Amino acid sequence: MPTNPTLLLTGDEFRGFAKSKVMIVLWVLMPGIALVGFLLLRHRARLELGPGHSISAKQYMGFLESGIAGAIASVLVAVEIVSDRSRNVYQLFVIRPIRPESLLWAKFIAISVLVIIAATISMSIGFIFDATEGRPIDADELLQSGKAILATAQGVGLACAGGVLFGVLAKDSILVAVVLVLQIGQNFIFIPQIPAFFGVMQNQFWLWTAITFAFLFAVMWIAGIAFRRSQF
């Protein structure tokens, strides 16, 4: 049976990234930040954000890790795409009878999954702290943490899709790619939350999730069109 190009390339990218120095830093940096954060917040079960509104330390660290993970994923994927392109790596792939978008999806899946795993591990450190503090873990907190991890995954996915798009548009300039990603791509993460700002569809987590994925696919689709029209 013919090999699916996207699956084949994704497997290769996983192997390439998992052993890279960048990923090693990620696997150390993100849990390290989580560890420091939970050490600082260890005596606080909840953080007061305003009158009658508080979030748990885990939720707070979740937001923080999510933002860091999104930034890392988007910059990483954009720089990777620009770097591969400038070294003529893509030429040998796009002359094969495959859809050029397979290259982008492979990069996207590999980087976003590895970053999400690193973020999930980091966010889970909070449960270890709760256990050491003797604080019971209740079902509601587990659910909230699960949602936080899913929200992080969405954020990373969106940021990564933005990184793919701007990596393709930046062609062979790493500087342009990084600027575009940090100035524009990072804001993609807020787009699915726009309805909530207008008081519409509040507490509709699964609807936001659906909108997020739809937006993610739209961004990747545009990136694919731009990539296909590129000249190598």
Added chain:
Amino acid sequence: MLRSAPVAEPVVQIRGLTKAFYGQRVLSDVSFEIERGEVFGYIGPNGAGKTTTLKILAGLIGKYQGDVMIGGANVAKERAKAHKLLGYLPQAAGFQKWRTVWSALDTLGALSGVPDDVRKRRIGELLERFDLAAARHKRVKELSGGMTQKLGLMQALLHEPAVLVLDEPLEGLDPPSRSLLKEIIIERCKAGTTVLFSSHILSDVEDVADRVGILNGGKLAISGSIRDLTAAFGLPVEIGVEFAAAPVETGFLANHGKVAELKHGQWRVELPNGADSDAAIHAIIEATLAAGGRIRKIGVVDPELDDLFAEYINRAKHAN
């Protein structure tokens, strides 16, 4: 995918190819065809547009005027169909640095549709042939320039394409590897593969090319076999004579044209325009035997591609 099915001839057709980058025209109305099993050498000075032509043929550059066909498939409109027939070596082949030699070939071969068992066998054979078997698990970043070039060649050959497009394939290769590649090109052509390659090393082009095209300033100035180009340029016909035993005197050679002794016992005679080369050869043989000499070798000497190219550039300069 194993060896591509036989395709209609000519295999490569380029008609009216014109391309501009940012308003600067780099190719103007380039047209040529390459028949099945033929080797076409594409030469020209730096900046002539050779790499641009090859990239368009490989489908790496999409916006241009004209028609570019591989095996009857339009490269712009039937991309996947054209790419199934194509093996391409770019001027500077790039690989992800974390890949090993084996992984690069395995993935690229799989993407070209080569089945698993066939792929593994062919990769092993190519690695042996290119003397890279010991480096199969080395990462690309650890390879020398010549080894990377060999890797680029192997990925182009792996799926045994119907058409090979090679941009400066001999660059960075040591002499044994250059001989090997020329041997492989000739083998593949005998099996029906069509080859288009560009090179600055004209002697290497001459060794393998059936026909040559000279590109200059984005225009295909002339194309044909070396004999055709010689006739087109009106370069003088030369007869090469090598004596096994030198005659008493060699003055008779001057009766047929301008004479030059290359080294002891080897002479070149430049015939005047319109002279009958066969008659001149016959006369030289008779005069040599009459003067007590013996001939080891005699015949018409084709000009070298370097000479033709130099002549072309000289004329182009004067025309401008």
